[in-house]
């Protein structure tokens with residue numbers, strides 16, 4: 001159990017605060033946001049307390065930073081005096097995309113810091129949150145973090161050098177998956193199925209197929225083979241996708257996200 005603080009309770013901070021509130025590991029939830037009414041509404045929903053940035057930085061034992069990357073340094077400058085005055089242990093968890101551990105150390109000093117990379121489906125408990133920790137973060141810290149975020153979906157430690165490669169799948173992937181669902185539905189609509197049903201059937205199919213792969217550990221190629229009966233209709237669809245270089249296009253999309261430099 002720990003006193004858990006969030007500075008920045010927008011889309012991502014709010015979603016992770018919801019997961020933390022369900023974890024049973026938050027002794028108290030301290031919620032701070034630039035527009036305080038947002039933190040207040042979330043506090044009412046989750047049974048937490050709306051506080052100032054200073055109070056969150058002063059009292060939290062684990063402090064999530066949920067402001068946009070370009071605002072992070074300015075926000076930290078505002079609570080620097082409070083952080084520097086603390087003599088007890090404080091674990092800081094940054095979700096700012098693109099801000100690596102070296103930058104965070106520069107801004108926060110020598111202290112336990114975790115960088116996390118969540119994705120949009122954390123909002124419905126089906127996300128992936130990758131994390132990388134500096135050497136001051138203990139195994140106990142990691143178990144606490146994993147426990148706090150467990151209700152948001154999968155939580156996995158990954159070395160920092162692989163974060164960009166992985167986020168091409170986890171962070172950008174929801175956009176690719178949404179395009180796939182939309183395209184499947186377009187096909188069914190072209191064949192006469194109403195749009196609403198086409199979209200929900202396609203999304204549920206993707207969810208179920210992903211669940212099957214995760215729960216059984218089956219290789220995707222083997223699942224594909226099991227669906228393709230000899231002389232059947234599925235293999236004709238597979239052939240068409242291969243002709244249009246579907247797999248190469250998806251692979252290249254992930255590589256393109258990796259190669260994009262800011």
Ligand SMILES: NC(=O)c1ccc[n+]([C@@H]2O[C@H](COP(=O)([O-])OP(=O)(O)OC[C@H]3O[C@@H](n4cnc5c(N)ncnc54)[C@H](OP(=O)(O)O)[C@@H]3O)[C@@H](O)[C@H]2O)c1
Nearest residue numbers: 008009010011012033034035066067068069075095096097
């Ligand atoms: N959304 C995603 O899919 C995603 C994925 C991975 C990582 N992230 C990371 O998550 C972080 C938040 O992104 P988001 O999409 O949740 O953005 P967001 O919805 O705009 O939330 C950011 C929140 O920070 C608040 N804020 C801004 N400056 C502040 C300050 N000085 N003190 C306290 N609160 C402040 C904003 O308050 P106002 O209400 O006043 O604007 C807003 O509620 C970013 O670092 C982003 O890189 C997001």
